[in-house]
Amino acid sequence: MEEKNWNTTSDTREGDGAPAMGRLVSRRGFFIAGLAAAGAIGALGGFGLVGCSSGSGTESSTRSYDIVIVGTGGAGLSSAISAYDAGVTDICLLEKMNGNGGNTNFSSSGMNASETKFQKAQGITDSNELFAQETYDGGYDTANRELVDYMCDHSAAAIDWLDGLGITLDNLSMTGGMSVKRCHRPTDGSAVGLTLVPGLVAQVEARNISIKIPVRATALLVADDGTVTGVKVEDGDEEYDINAKAVILATGGLGSSKEMIAKYRPDLVDYISTNQPGATGDGYVMAEDIGAELIQMDQIQIHPTVEQTTATLIAEGVRGSGAILVNSEGKRFFDEMSTRDKVSAAELAQTDAFAWEVFDEQVYKANKAVTSYDNKGLVQTGSSTVDLAGKIGVDAVTLQSTIDSYNAITTSGVADAFSRTQGLIAFADGKMYGIKVAPGIHHEMGGIRIDTTNEALRADGTAISGLYAAGEVTGGIHGNNRIGGNAVCDITVFGKNVGEVVAGSLS
Numbered sequence: 134m135e136e137k138n139w140n141t142t143s144d145t146r147e148g149d150g151a152p153a154m155g156r157l158v159s160r161r162g163f164f165i166a167g168l169a170a171a172g173a174i175g176a177l178g179g180f181g182l183v184g185c186s187s188g189s190g191t192e193s194s195t196r197s198y199d200i201v202i203v204g205t206g207g208a209g210l211s212s213a214i215s216a217y218d219a220g221v222t223d224i225c226l227l228e229k230m231n232g233n234g235g236n237t238n239f240s241s242s243g244m245n246a247s248e249t250k251f252q253k254a255q256g257i258t259d260s261n262e263l264f265a266q267e268t269y270d271g272g273y274d275t276a277n278r279e280l281v282d283y284m285c286d287h288s289a290a291a292i293d294w295l296d297g298l299g300i301t302l303d304n305l306s307m308t309g310g311m312s313v314k315r316c317h318r319p320t321d322g323s324a325v326g327l328t329l330v331p332g333l334v335a336q337v338e339a340r341n342i343s344i345k346i347p348v349r350a351t352a353l354l355v356a357d358d359g360t361v362t363g364v365k366v367e368d369g370d371e372e373y374d375i376n377a378k379a380v381i382l383a384t385g386g387l388g389s390s391k392e393m394i395a396k397y398r399p400d401l402v403d404y405i406s407t408n409q410p411g412a413t414g415d416g417y418v419m420a421e422d423i424g425a426e427l428i429q430m431d432q433i434q435i436h437p438t439v440e441q442t443t444a445t446l447i448a449e450g451v452r453g454s455g456a457i458l459v460n461s462e463g464k465r466f467f468d469e470m471s472t473r474d475k476v477s478a479a480e481l482a483q484t485d486a487f488a489w490e491v492f493d494e495q496v497y498k499a500n501k502a503v504t505s506y507d508n509k510g511l512v513q514t515g516s517s518t519v520d521l522a523g524k525i526g527v528d529a530v531t532l533q534s535t536i537d538s539y540n541a542i543t544t545s546g547v548a549d550a551f552s553r554t555q556g557l558i559a560f561a562d563g564k565m566y567g568i569k570v571a572p573g574i575h576h577e578m579g580g581i582r583i584d585t586t587n588e589a590l591r592a593d594g595t596a597i598s599g600l601y602a603a604g605e606v607t608g609g610i611h612g613n614n615r616i617g618g619n620a621v622c623d624i625t626v627f628g629k630n631v632g633e634v635v636a637g638s639l640s
């Protein structure tokens with residue numbers, strides 16, 4: 134498969150319902166967001182905040198802080214806000230790309246959380262124990278139970294914390310591997326990252342926390358006794374050191390680095406990636422270089438519904454609200470709401486290793502993201518099932534029979550051969566839609582070994598003094614299969630946590 138060149142100005146890739154500007158995936162995208170921040174593109178509305186910087190590279194003369202945070206995705210931004218609110222104001226965030234937000238910009242389906250006020254208000258019964266068990270089961274018992282429990286137990290508080298910051302996630306849906314509605318989205322059902330990143334950036338700016346952008350951390354500074362004392366950076370043509378009492382690595386994953394994929398999962402090297410171009414695994418390298426243990430690095434998740442010509446992720450919420458997957462023969466072949474690893478494997482076993490994601494007008498309207506897929510020309514539309522079958526080149530009689538059988542199980546209460554029990558909503562007559570999908574690289578589930586204080590650990594379990602990590606750069610929270618919506622929970626819970634822990638250690 135062809136690798137996308139993210140640096141070309143013609144790249145307008147987007148996904149998960151994000152408007153093209155909001156995806157911020159190309160240099161052009163970042164630049165445009167920067168203009169928006171300056172008010173030059175009013176139509177972008179809230180996106181103006183994403184690309185702006187409260188303390189740009191012009192601050193490079195300030196080279197000593199209490200806390201340096203590497204990466205301005207959800208984990209980095211959350212940790213800056215919580216450390217500040219816990220009493221440490223001398224903080225600097227570093228971002229190597231031309232815009233903030235990393236992969237968090239792209240997050241679409243939502244943020245999982247249990248026992249939340251929004252679930253309770255909507256009569257949804259859930260528990261932290263059930264959330265933890267489904268997370269643990271989803272990862273085939275390979276996650277770190279202590280981290281999973283911590284995440285789930287603190288998930289409702291994270292939802293409240295975001296709500297208090299003006300980021301309200303009260304629209305509930307489901308993703309594969311959960312038995313109750315616990316995936317929290319913005320009120321209008323739009324992609325979560327589009328609310329989360331601008332909201333967090335605004336809070337960082339309100340606190341006057343410095344963001345140096347684009348400035349790339351290249352190595353960790355270490356004292357003779359092994360304590361981390363800062364980072365080495367590249368700032369344009371300049372290279373210098375920034376000293377800090379604590380460094381938080383929040384550099385995200387590695388999905389855009391062919392080199393890292395080849396190192397950890399050579400079998401995936403030809404897969405397309407849903408990740409932003411800055412997801413090149415820098416944090417893993419920096420941490421490992423000074424003795425941190427990396428765990429489960431071969432656990433790179435592939436996602437089953439990636440449109441292959443644009444690397445657009447088709448949000449899991451589309452299946453959660455009723456879409457089905459059919460093969461080129463027009464037949465369903467698996468429980469679409471099963472976990473990503475299983476759905477991907479089933480898809481790869483079909484003729485030509487792809488599927489059509491088929492849905493009706495109800496699903497289209499329930500997912501704002503679908504409009505953006507349609508605007509990009511990714512959606513085939515039929516006036517009826519038969520018409521759609523012609524458009525996507527499958528046998529019309531078979532497709533109609535597939536829809537009829539699926540509709541029957543939505544009301545019969547009797548599971549079909551694929552045992553789908555979630556997101557079972559009958560297709561209505563009328564317009565039908567199809568998107569061609571296949572698996573793509575999506576998430577690094579392994580990473581820096583941490584404990585519930587977010588300290589980076591060596592292989593012998595001892596903590597590396599002064600070094601902390603949060604977000605996708607860490608390992609152990611998802612095991613060998615991540616449930617959709619758990620990464621945003623992870624980055625928010627542990628981002629908030631690490632800020633408080635570090636502030637506590639410095640006070």
Ligand SMILES: Cc1cc2nc3c(=O)[nH]c(=O)nc-3n(C[C@H](O)[C@H](O)[C@H](O)COP(=O)(O)OP(=O)(O)OC[C@H]3O[C@@H](n4cnc5c(N)ncnc54)[C@H](O)[C@@H]3O)c2cc1C
Nearest residue numbers: 204206208235236237241242350385411604605618620621
């Ligand atoms: C298309 C897509 C859709 C997704 N949808 C969902 C979803 O709906 N729900 C969910 O739970 N998860 C979702 N995920 C996963 C989730 O978005 C990510 O795992 C999560 O946002 C990672 O957050 P982070 O803060 O750890 O890293 P990121 O958000 O990736 O931020 C890391 C930042 O660090 C910067 N950086 C890296 N190296 C350096 C360096 N050396 N110096 C300075 N800066 C550096 C990067 O440029 C980046 O800005 C999705 C992922 C993708 C790709």
